[in-house]
Amino acid sequence: MISNKHIGEVLLKLEDISLSFGGVQALSNVSFEVREHEILGIIGPNGAGKSSMLNVINGFYHPDEGRITYKGTTRKDMRPHEAARQGIARTFQNIALFKGMTTLDNIMTGRNTKMRRNFLWQALYLGPARKEEMEHREAAERIIDFLEIEAIRKTPVGRLPYGLQKRVELGRALTAEPDLLLLDEPMAGMNLEEKEDMCRFILDVNDEFGTTIALIEHDMGVVMDISDRVVVLDYGRKIADGSPDEVRTNQDVIDAYLGVPHDIPPDTPPDDTPHANPQP
Amino acid sequence: MQLFGGVNDNGRRQVRRFFGRTGLTRRGHEHQPRSTSPGGASELDTLPKLLLDNSKRLADRPAIREKDYGIWQTSTWRQVLDEVRALACGLADLGLERGDKLAVIGDNRPQLYWSMVAAQCLGAVPVPCYQDSVAKEMRFVIAHSEARFAVVEDQEQVDKLLEIKEDCPKLREIVYGDARGMRNYTQPFLHRFADLQERGRRFDAENPDFFLAEIAKGTGDDIAIILYTSGTTGQPKGVVLSFDNVLVTARNAAEYERLTENEEELAYLPMAWVGDYVYSVAQSYTSGFCVSCPESGATVMNDLREIGPTYFFAPPRIFENILTTVMIRIEDASWLKRNMFEYFMAVAKRAGADILDGRRVPLLDRLLYGIGSVLVYGPLKNTLGFSRIRLAYTAGEAIGSDIFDFYRSLGINLKQLYGQTEAVVYVTVQPDGEVKPDTVGVPAPGVEVRISDAGEVMYKSPGVFQHYYKNPEATAAAKTEDGWMRTGDAGFFDQDGHLKIIDRAKDVGRINGGTMFAPKYIENKLKFFPYIKEAVAFGDKRDYTAAFINIDLGAVGNWAERHHLAYASYQELAAKKEVYDLIHGCVEQVNRGLAKDPQLAGSQIKRYLILHKELDADDGELTRTRKVRRGFIAEKYTVLIDALYGDADHCEVETQVTFEDGSTGTVKGDLKIGDVGVSPAPAA
Numbered sequence: 001m002i003s004n005k006h007i008g009e010v011l012l013k014l015e016d017i018s019l020s021f022g023g024v025q026a027l028s029n030v031s032f033e034v035r036e037h038e039i040l041g042i043i044g045p046n047g048a049g050k051s052s053m054l055n056v057i058n059g060f061y062h063p064d065e066g067r068i069t070y071k072g073t074t075r076k077d078m079r080p081h082e083a084a085r086q087g088i089a090r091t092f093q094n095i096a097l098f099k100g101m102t103t104l105d106n107i108m109t110g111r112n113t114k115m116r117r118n119f120l121w122q123a124l125y126l127g128p129a130r131k132e133e134m135e136h137r138e139a140a141e142r143i144i145d146f147l148e149i150e151a152i153r154k155t156p157v158g159r160l161p162y163g164l165q166k167r168v169e170l171g172r173a174l175t176a177e178p179d180l181l182l183l184d185e186p187m188a189g190m191n192l193e194e195k196e197d198m199c200r201f202i203l204d205v206n207d208e209f210g211t212t213i214a215l216i217e218h219d220m221g222v223v224m225d226i227s228d229r230v231v232v233l234d235y236g237r238k239i240a241d242g243s244p245d246e247v248r249t250n251q252d253v254i255d256a257y258l259g260v261p262h263d264i265p266p267d268t269p270p271d272d273t274p275h276a277n278p279q280p
Numbered sequence: 281m282q283l284f285g286g287v288n289d290n291g292r293r294q295v296r297r298f299f300g301r302t303g304l305t306r307r308g309h310e311h312q313p314r315s316t317s318p319g320g321a322s323e324l325d326t327l328p329k330l331l332l333d334n335s336k337r338l339a340d341r342p343a344i345r346e347k348d349y350g351i352w353q354t355s356t357w358r359q360v361l362d363e364v365r366a367l368a369c370g371l372a373d374l375g376l377e378r379g380d381k382l383a384v385i386g387d388n389r390p391q392l393y394w395s396m397v398a399a400q401c402l403g404a405v406p407v408p409c410y411q412d413s414v415a416k417e418m419r420f421v422i423a424h425s426e427a428r429f430a431v432v433e434d435q436e437q438v439d440k441l442l443e444i445k446e447d448c449p450k451l452r453e454i455v456y457g458d459a460r461g462m463r464n465y466t467q468p469f470l471h472r473f474a475d476l477q478e479r480g481r482r483f484d485a486e487n488p489d490f491f492l493a494e495i496a497k498g499t500g501d502d503i504a505i506i507l508y509t510s511g512t513t514g515q516p517k518g519v520v521l522s523f524d525n526v527l528v529t530a531r532n533a534a535e536y537e538r539l540t541e542n543e544e545e546l547a548y549l550p551m552a553w554v555g556d557y558v559y560s561v562a563q564s565y566t567s568g569f570c571v572s573c574p575e576s577g578a579t580v581m582n583d584l585r586e587i588g589p590t591y592f593f594a595p596p597r598i599f600e601n602i603l604t605t606v607m608i609r610i611e612d613a614s615w616l617k618r619n620m621f622e623y624f625m626a627v628a629k630r631a632g633a634d635i636l637d638g639r640r641v642p643l644l645d646r647l648l649y650g651i652g653s654v655l656v657y658g659p660l661k662n663t664l665g666f667s668r669i670r671l672a673y674t675a676g677e678a679i680g681s682d683i684f685d686f687y688r689s690l691g692i693n694l695k696q697l698y699g700q701t702e703a704v705v706y707v708t709v710q711p712d713g714e715v716k717p718d719t720v721g722v723p724a725p726g727v728e729v730r731i732s733d734a735g736e737v738m739y740k741s742p743g744v745f746q747h748y749y750k751n752p753e754a755t756a757a758a759k760t761e762d763g764w765m766r767t768g769d770a771g772f773f774d775q776d777g778h779l780k781i782i783d784r785a786k787d788v789g790r791i792n793g794g795t796m797f798a799p800k801y802i803e804n805k806l807k808f809f810p811y812i813k814e815a816v817a818f819g820d821k822r823d824y825t826a827a828f829i830n831i832d833l834g835a836v837g838n839w840a841e842r843h844h845l846a847y848a849s850y851q852e853l854a855a856k857k858e859v860y861d862l863i864h865g866c867v868e869q870v871n872r873g874l875a876k877d878p879q880l881a882g883s884q885i886k887r888y889l890i891l892h893k894e895l896d897a898d899d900g901e902l903t904r905t906r907k908v909r910r911g912f913i914a915e916k917y918t919v920l921i922d923a924l925y926g927d928a929d930h931c932e933v934e935t936q937v938t939f940e941d942g943s944t945g946t947v948k949g950d951l952k953i954g955d956v957g958v959s960p961a962p963a964a
Contacts, residue, residue: 141349146460151578153350207463 008036017066026052041227048233050216058083089178092170099158111136111177163194183215305730325500326403330565335361347575368398370480378403386433388547395431408552409721419444436460500524518749529704529743530562532725541568543591554701584665592672596679632689680808681717704743719778736785737767789820795882808865810835822884826924875959893951898938
């Protein structure tokens, strides 16, 4: 498909982010940018600090050092509610939906930050509160239509198969009408068909709504296919940042994925044995 | 039965006479076929003219509904006219001309229904295609019909058309409804539905008389639509129908069934199928009722419940699936509900159908049925969306009598219909109050039906199609010179004048001594038992009927568990004496049923055996659509057939089987042969 989208200004800039849990250094001096309308893939082996990175972005973790610049405002850390209000939405690695509630209700919770009437108004369901509720419902229905989940609108989420739950979670993030969407392994545990569907939705979201997307994913084929740019983390450090093709041929990335003893300082040239080509 | 098209491919005329009633013609319901509604001067002989009339007569009544963003969005007849007008003008501006073909592809959507009528306004011919066909299948229809325009639902269909556009040189313009995912398509021949209508409105403003003048040019003999039969054998054939064909048939049936503008109907069957065109377009326009389009294919059951149609059609498979779902959920229900259901379903079985047909029922049963309505039948019908059904049809293939009786006993007026694309559906229909599970009713109004000397069902009606598009040989083979249409189905009229369809005419044979042998009819009777999965009947040019039976591993396995029978495989289970006893009962029951029909009493099953392996498409015994290949099986199991027609009470056999990975192996078995008593024929 010929894409005529245009990647804009820097939306989010992370500078020298470091984060540790006790003695474990999760992230050390990581810097990268997310530009408007792009799809940024964040990859790396297990424990590389990918999820920690997302948690820093939406304020779930507070970094020990570093600066975060989002929409021109620089701060030391984010707060989750602030991030949500500022247009950052996310999905989780282990689905975090309200299992007993229906798909529709779950998606409606995504509108929470946009509801202006207080609890009492809403309980009375009169005048402005009612009008507002209808607007929110319409927004939710547009997302349901977009994600093609009409048939499960009234089904409790706990009864849905895994792939659909992931889609509902994406729906909830989308109803918040985010500027930046963070997806934590949106395709984990899915079969090929479900993965294809999810890829199409991610591309469509990016295309139709112009949403900027940062996603963590283990399936290399998927990441390389849909990302405009890829950031690679390993042991809490950024080892590469560039287009999928650049990253694919980057020696450090190949090392990280194929495994090289890590007590060798990064500057030391690797031993003479030639490296096998990585699997794309 | 052949509702989904296909035509008689049996040109040969058999000389044998099957039975006394041969040659008798039956006429449906005294009714003058008419081509127009009373009114004389302004003849409503085309769908566009009907639309103009409805937009005045029923202006603000609902015409079509679509569920979008979770809400039913209704368009009135007046709005529909506006939409169609804008669309027709847009298509004209784009270059659609009289006689052009316009392909319509997608799920049931108001926009697509409007496109069909808009094309007809201009004298162009809509050609709806099956939306789930792959590009290759679509290529044949688009190329053969020489469609110049296509109106499609979404990106998925656009992609298919782009794939085949090279091979369809005539295809010029493509209009799509849903713009999603279409952002990066820049081809100049792709048009958005909304843009086209906008263009049409401008054109209309400049040429205000154009639209009405074009409609006025249309007449009843114009081609209304070309419907391609699904073509299970060979290439699909394009059935050309005129407005007279469609509208006269639709009106006759609507009058017969007393359809009014108050009906509610759900349009969920493929748009390329003749039934959908008659129910959701023709009859909606002639009677003026509202049609609802479901939100998506997956939400049909839900939408059915929300709409609560009064007029409903479904193939037997759907009724079967609904019943299975109900039964499974009842199994899981609480003790009280389950017992209540069982008790009142027994009452319904006793009295329900009689109450529906207006026959006499004992007072106690009537009272119990009333209580049952409140406690069980009402809530159940409500859950299924059947509360308001006044008229439900099923057709396409035989329906099991248990399934059929279940719905009728709940008070749902389910009736069987026998029809063909070539007849604009209606050939025979069951009249209210005379519904039997094993017949397809009496000739529909305006239709004459007779049985040929060869036993083939033939009909003549105002709905008989014009011709197959660009296929005069097939037309000549299907239609006789004096206008009788061959169905390719064998059948006969029973004592009450109801048509009974028994098999494809070419499969019907004869048992030595003269009785007619209809293998599929017997096989279907056997297969209606849940314990029997497949059956193959033999008897043509033999002394009696014999059958191979495949048990249903699930159902018989479950039964075996409840009776504490241990088994390790299909083969072991199939050979059990207890299983033979179980199947024996089924066969006896089938024989009792056959004995009731004087024409078929002689084809009762005398000997049978339960096969040691399941018939499988991988072994070539079934087609991919799971139809038994009788000839192939007869050849492969000659030993078994010889045993069935010999004296042996068992037979050893060794068969090659193909496993799922493609490797082969052999299965050996020593099969018992069951002998069944024959029920006496009724005193004729």
